[in-house]
Amino acid sequence: MLLEYGVKNFFCFYEGVNVSFKLPANCPDNISMGNDISNILCLKGKNGSGKTNLLKGLSFLGEFCTNSFSYKPDEKIILENFYNNNEDTEFYIEFRVDNITYIYELTLNKEHVVKETLFRKERRKSKIIERDGDRFSLLTSEFSQLKNIKLRKNASFISIANQYDFDELEALTIVYMFFNSIISNVIHIGLSEWSPSIDVVSEMYFHDPDMLEFAKNIIIACDTGISNIEILKKKDSNDEERFIPVFTHTVKGINKKILFQTESSGTKSLFIQLAKYKCILDIGGILCLDEFDINLHPHILPVLLSLFLDKKTNTNQSQIIFTTHNSEIIDFLGRYRTYIVEKTENESFAYRLDEISGDILRNDRPILPIYNSGKIGGVPKL
Structure with missing residues (x-):
């Protein structure tokens, strides 16, 4: 400590x-x-x-x-x-x-x-x-x-x-x-808000189901309107693996899936930051x-x-x-x-x-x- x-x-x-x-x-x-x-x-x-x-x-x-x-x-x-x-x-x-x-x-x-x-x-x-x-x-x-x-x-x-x-x-x-x-979002020039990148975080969540469950439960509990989060693995045009977060919103009983880019700034911030929280709590x-x-x-x-x-x-x-x-x-x-x-x-x-x-x-x-x-x-x- x-x-x-x-x-x-x-x-x-x-x-x-x-x-x-x-x-x-x-x-x-x-x-x-x-x-x-x-x-x-x-x-x-x-x-x-x-x-x-x-x-x-x-x-x-x-x-x-x-x-x-x-x-x-x-x-x-x-x-x-x-x-x-x-x-x-x-x-x-x-x-x-x-x-x-x-x-x-x-x-x-x-x-x-x-x-x-x-x-x-x-x-x-x-x-x-x-x-x-x-x-x-x-x-x-x-x-x-x-x-x-x-x-x-x-x-x-x-x-x-x-x-x-x-x-x-x-x-x-x-x-x-x-x-x-020591995990920090501060670098020499100051706050690095979106570090690590969404790609890195999504890959972490994909390979660590416990981490994803941890983040998902908190995001859902914070009344963001989200009912589920999943990480899809796909290959891009260069045949490289990409990990894509998909957020489910239930609208009048129907599940609607939207991408990270469409989510609110608060949800984006939680999604990225909670990976750091889980890492710190684990180690x-x-x-x-x-x-x-x-x-x-x-x-x-x-x-x-x-x-x-x-x-x-x-x-x-x-x-x-x-x-x-x-x-x-x-x-x-x-x-x-x-x-x-x-x-x-x-x-x-x-x-x-x-x-x-x-x-x-x-x-x-x-x-x-x-x-x-x-x-x-x-x-x-x-």
């Missing part, structure tokens, strides 16, 4: 900013459900405050730690710091796998990795791997095989090591798999979604979030972090699962609602009226 992560000198965040899923001891039982880590976090804020950039930090870590080996040796790292200054960018992430906590720190710039450090915490926190530039400055005996790999200036040692067939690096494989379990990963409610009615949002709150649907402790401009969701989530992202003089910062001092926010009082009044930030001053 993801415990927390942070960035420094990354896009509009110059000073360090931290996002934590950790719940305090005084968190109400109806929120914590006996857990010390939340399965849900929401980022709220006005347009241009930096919400998407905060998600980009998590998305970047997932991509860099798993896929940077595929970069060309002299390729620059796709990275943006605070208004193109000359300082390095820093990342921090803490996560837990099988009751063992790992902490990963990364310092880099567009040209090269400056430093990477991996800690492991069981009884106490111990540094197990450290990289300085193009060499390992520390390898515990458990990871001595890593001295045989050639580091590349634009790639993480986690991504590089995954290319080798080492016998005794199970712990590093666990770390790689954690980063590989126990982290779903990172910008504008997760795009084209969706506000009443549908709690249905989607409840997938992560219900132990029957979330058996693997999957998590979701998302942005939304829907404000009603604040009272559904409460102050322990809601972050406000703000910006002053074009520099962003963030805070969780339970960090606000005083009694302006209480567990027995709605948050939405206070939020709308602008007293706790996150709304534009018009």
Whole structure:
């Protein structure tokens, strides 16, 4: 599970900013459900405050730690710091796998990795791997095989090591798999609404009937007028296989079948996004979604979030972090699962609602009226 992560000198965040899923001891039982880590976090804020950039930090870590080996040796790292200054960018992430906590720190710039450090915490926190530039400055005996790999200036040692067939690096494989379990609709330039493509999603549904049934049941329950969804496999003019989703609407007792292109924007969004939800729920990963409610009615949002709150649907402790401009969701989530992202003089910062001092926010009082009044930030001053 993801415990927390942070960035420094990354896009509009110059000073360090931290996002934590950790719940305090005084968190109400109806929120914590006996857990010390939340399965849900929401980022709220006005347009241009930096919400998407905060998600980009998590998305970047997932991509860099798993896929940077595929970069060309002299390729620059796709990275943006605070208004193109000359300082390095820093990342921090803490996560837990099988009751063992790992902490990963990364310092880099567009040209090269400056430093990477991996800690492991069981009884106490111990540094197990450290990289300085193009060499390992520390390898515990458990990871001595890593001295045989050639580091590349634009790639993480986690991504590089995954290319080798080492016998005794199970712990590093666990770390790689954690980063590989981050699924996001955010890329370097921002929201990628229709990623993956309808063709890719349709093929996934075709080969995974459970995934299709999962998506179909939710789409039908959301009162879209659809009574069935099926995926047809056909060959195009180039004799290549195509997977075509067909949606059935029952009209006056007669079944009418229409194609994806004719469906509403909300149905299209659900059809594509629900494949990500099912993948995350199956693997126990982290779903990172910008504008997760795009084209969706506000009443549908709690249905989607409840997938992560219900132990029957979330058996693997999957998590979701998302942005939304829907404000009603604040009272559904409460102050322990809601972050406000703000910006002053074009520099962003963030805070969780339970960090606000005083009694302006209480567990027995709605948050939405206070939020709308602008007293706790996150709304534009018009």
